[in-house]
Amino acid sequence: MKPVFVKTHNYHAFHAALKSLNGRGAEECQLVVVDGEPGLGKTTILSRWASENGCIYLRAKTEWQSSWFIAELLDEARVTKPHRHEARFKAALQALGERALLAENSGRQFAVVIDEADHISGRQKVIETVRDLADLSGVPFVLVGMGKIRDNLTRFPQIASRVSGYVRFSTASQQDVEHFLSEKCEVPVAPCLAEFVRRCTGGYNREIKEALVAIERFGLRNAPADPDLGLTIREMAGQHLINDRKSGQPIRVPSNLGVVA
């Protein structure tokens, strides 16, 4: 598997949401919510984006409280933690402002990414602290989770109204799968096999990567008959591709076009 990052439609949707922050109508809309089922590449895309732009990346914990959150934020910003909560909040605001200024000068976009934000989306105190920091510092906060965030935020209309963009990560399209396979796979893959991969993986990135490994392992030992066309479904007939996400049963490449489980 080639170690390259592939920009799927989810990546572009995330970027569009961040761009929309710059053209927002209300100044206080500084929250972006990213959600989707596990295995759609949220963490991969966010970690890549955060490390590329020098953003602050925090992973929410089950027992996170407001003070713990600010302490972690200060640690990440390399600021000595004052004793009192009020002073910590001020220090966090200053640190965020300085980091945003630094990013602006170097032409990068700065934000605070909070992964696994489902843990905090139902906690009013923590979410209000996020809102205060976002409002007062002008730094965008990206909340990443698995689908509960949107529902939980509806309980806090003052927060929900500040969300400038919701990005729901969806399963890969046929075009995404073909692009993914052509960029990452060391063996050329024919469109018929790519279509089968999309169908049996349901478009989940995690499963597509699993299928890619199986295709590559087979293709490097049995070169495709037509290198221009790539490895076809007929050539891989009977080979184990992935395990089904729900049942755990192995899915093999069929000799006809039906899925053999």
Added chain:
Amino acid sequence: MSGGAHQTALLYHLGRTCQTIDELRTTLEMNSRQISDAASGLIQRGFVERVEAGCFQLTAEGHTAVANGERITSGPNGPHKSQRSPRQNTLRQRAWSAMRIRRRFSIPDLITDTALGDERGAANNLQRYVRSLRKAQVIRCLPVRVPGTAPSSPGFPQYTLVHDLGPVAPTLRRNGLVLFDHNSGQEIGL
């Protein structure tokens, strides 16, 4: 001649007896200002002393310097004591951020997360960096390797972050003999 060269010329010309600026001007190809400036520099270094106004002679340190064949240069005049700030947004800094986010990773994972495409030898660079981090016991190699797909591939080692040193990536110093942690300001021997 530069300032350092003037000082060197004066250092080797002065002897144990006191010489005035006028005497020096006749024997050295320097004007009064240049002699005065060179003498001030040598006095600061402790090689020359002023016996009276406009009259200079070598000190004991000056004689030792002449005996050692020392050449005066414009600098450096001592070791650099200030700490160099780490560079932002390098491949290794991005890789370190990716390690902190992922916690468990392989080299191909790091390349996927960090390489922008214009780096030369990104894989080798990260390989060396990861090896140093492992030596410093900042990361640990897991017993299970990620299987490779090529027929003869032994797979890829997997690592896990043991000590999260902080947001700034540790850098190698002294030809890779020590790892410097910019977050705590401490060196870790390899």
